Amino acid sequence: MERPIIIEQQDRVVIITLNRPAARNALNSEIMHALAAELVPLDRDPGVGCFVLRGSDKAFAAGADIKEMADKSFSDMFGDDFFAAWDRFASFRTPKIAAVSGYALGGGCELAMMCDIIFAADTAMFGQPEIKLGVMPGMGGSQRLTKLVGKSKAMDMILTGRMMDATEAERCGLVARVVPADKLMDETLAAARTIAGYGKAATMAAREAVDRALEGGLREGLLFERRLFHSLFATADQKEGMTAFIEKRDPKFQGK
Numbered sequence: 001m002e003r004p005i006i007i008e009q010q011d012r013v014v015i016i017t018l019n020r021p022a023a024r025n026a027l028n029s030e031i032m033h034a035l036a037a038e039l040v041p042l043d044r045d046p047g048v049g050c051f052v053l054r055g056s057d058k059a060f061a062a063g064a065d066i067k068e069m070a071d072k073s074f075s076d077m078f079g080d081d082f083f084a085a086w087d088r089f090a091s092f093r094t095p096k097i098a099a100v101s102g103y104a105l106g107g108g109c110e111l112a113m114m115c116d117i118i119f120a121a122d123t124a125m126f127g128q129p130e131i132k133l134g135v136m137p138g139m140g141g142s143q144r145l146t147k148l149v150g151k152s153k154a155m156d157m158i159l160t161g162r163m164m165d166a167t168e169a170e171r172c173g174l175v176a177r178v179v180p181a182d183k184l185m186d187e188t189l190a191a192a193r194t195i196a197g198y199g200k201a202a203t204m205a206a207r208e209a210v211d212r213a214l215e216g217g218l219r220e221g222l223l224f225e226r227r228l229f230h231s232l233f234a235t236a237d238q239k240e241g242m243t244a245f246i247e248k249r250d251p252k253f254q255g256k
């Protein structure tokens with residue numbers, strides 16, 4: 001059976017590859033539980049100085065798995081605290097770089113933003129298209145994207161559901177560097193090796209300090225956002241939006 005994630009270590013750098021390319025790396029519970037669990041010992045390992053998270057050429061990740069979520073009710077989402085595993089990924093203390101090639105949409109964009117740095121291939125496309133499914137960002141998009149790119153651009157992305165390309169993403173501060181697709185891993189690994197070459201206590205402390213600059217109110221914002229996301233599973237529009245995606249047709253929203 002295919003592993004949901006592939007983990008390779010090169011000296012002090014750990015490369016994690018999301019491994020559902022045929023589903024555009026849609027992030028199902030299996031992938032997120034693997035990410036949350038398998039990285040725990042590596043995060044604590046003093047011999048590991050940097051994580052690099054990547055997807056496939058076509059898709060870093062096309063979001064949370066719509067097929068897994070489509071039939072869930074409010075009580076399923078709220079009762080299971082659906083997405084709790086994602087918090088564990090966000091809380092790893094080892095510096096993490098997202099190497100984004102192709103689509104980083106919805107939860108895929110949110111997963112990239114949980115990393116400390118995003119490097120983008122010139123093929124990268126970012127977006128928070130949840131609105132098209134009758135829901136909204138549920139794992140940090142409304143909070144982290146707004147802090148990174150400002151209110152106006154975040155509202156544009158979240159309310160229209162449009163994508164932005166790598167150039168726009170660099171211009172507005174979502175990504176640190178844009179590089180040609182065939183150089184993405186070379187450039188990302190060079191930066192990862194540099195980071196991993198420093199003292200781990202210092203890099204962990206530095207990233208925590210930078211995060212403090214952004215995190216005022218983030219905890220409350222994230223919880224607020226997640227509860228709203230869960231509650232949208234009580235609407236008919238969520239069922240219609242997700243079913244329409246699976247059936248490959250346009251949704252007919254009724255505002256209820």
Ligand code: HXC
Binds near residue numbers: 065129137138139
């Ligand atoms: C489940 C998905 C998926 C997803 C793609 N697939 N994205 N399955 N969940 N998020 C599946 C398709 O159903 C299809 O399955 C296969 O992957 C290939 O997808 P295509 O659409 O044929 O590929 P392509 O034409 O290249 O288009 C790629 C795409 C498109 C632009 C990324 O797939 C797309 O728009 N996906 C949905 C993006 C999205 O809405 N993301 C937000 C999800 S909600 P079959 O079986 O037909 O081969 C979300 C909420 C976050 O993330 C909340 C907190 C985590």
